[in-house]
Amino acid sequence: MNSDRQISAWLRGLLTVAYADGHFDPEEQELIASLTQDELIPHTDLGELETITPQELAETLGDSLSIKEDFLRTAVMMAISNGVYSQSEADIIHEFQTALGLDLEALKSLEATLWHPEEEKTGKAKHPDVLKPVKNWLDGMDVKDARVARFLCKMIPSQCPFERDITLFGKKIVHIPPMCELNPLYEQMVGLRFRSLSYLADDCKEDVTPYI
Template structure:
């Protein structure tokens, strides 16, 4: 039986984008640490790509839906998992439930198993959280496989490229001291010192911008602001 290319009035491309954003939303709220900024980012991207829909309209996808839209062992499936790993590791730590979702998606889509295994074998804190920091020499090669894997992201879908550009900051946030009543409470180092994947994030953002420039230039559209 042939499968209709339309779901809920969306063509196949729009349905895939909706599924992609729904899965990233599922990952973002998994550990309960869903900041207003993250929520607004996803909401804005959803409105931009699929007008008329809100985060409340997103149904978190099951394994059959992921396989249907991304395939098994395909470059598209790998790009999806890469973007999920990127979102999960952006703040430098990985909660047990985030890691479980990544493991599940890797198993279902049959991509990225070696990288997920590296993360599963990473040392954890007392609450089971994996803290990924570049200022430790205990496991210097831990993220080498993840780095190479993320360096391979070449987003073909302009919608995904645009989302990643907005997700990744254009500049490294500067280090600063947080003071209260004139007393230094905490020192926050620059993001490039906190997150060892920062170079991968910056390089990926550049590739996404190049992709968008090529697509929008050929379509005669103004560049991304």
């Protein structure tokens, strides 16, 4: 990506995905704010960013196939960061994919993992082979933009977040497992983070200590 306009559209696309399920968590707000103000377009405040239509996103990102696919990869990562892929998130990503003129088998396989609360209650699990196409697709992201590399290093945690219990009035009400157990694509995200760090250190000669 060469222009602040493309970067802004990219972030607005991620913001649209974050809003898709009706919940814009404080962690997501903090992430996008830090990326906006510290790394990508430092003179733009988060409050100035708005959601974006698929058509506007497509027009702004342009004709580069790699830019369009890399946007969708990061959009998928935003969607599955909490370990589940909801129908509302899948719908907006499908709209983005259509507007960008792409038809990716990987996203079709990802839709097979859509979160259905009724299945969670019965303990039904998805077969791991279902995710092989999207794993290969995420592994295919080649980082060649320093701003995107910094974005990925901030977006993806440096280690598997610890599991924890949520308590209320001294009583445990819910147990949250480690992200690496909750998110079936966590290994792909970690691999992408490593490639981003390597690009910044080896190609850009940057000090990557802040991201470690």
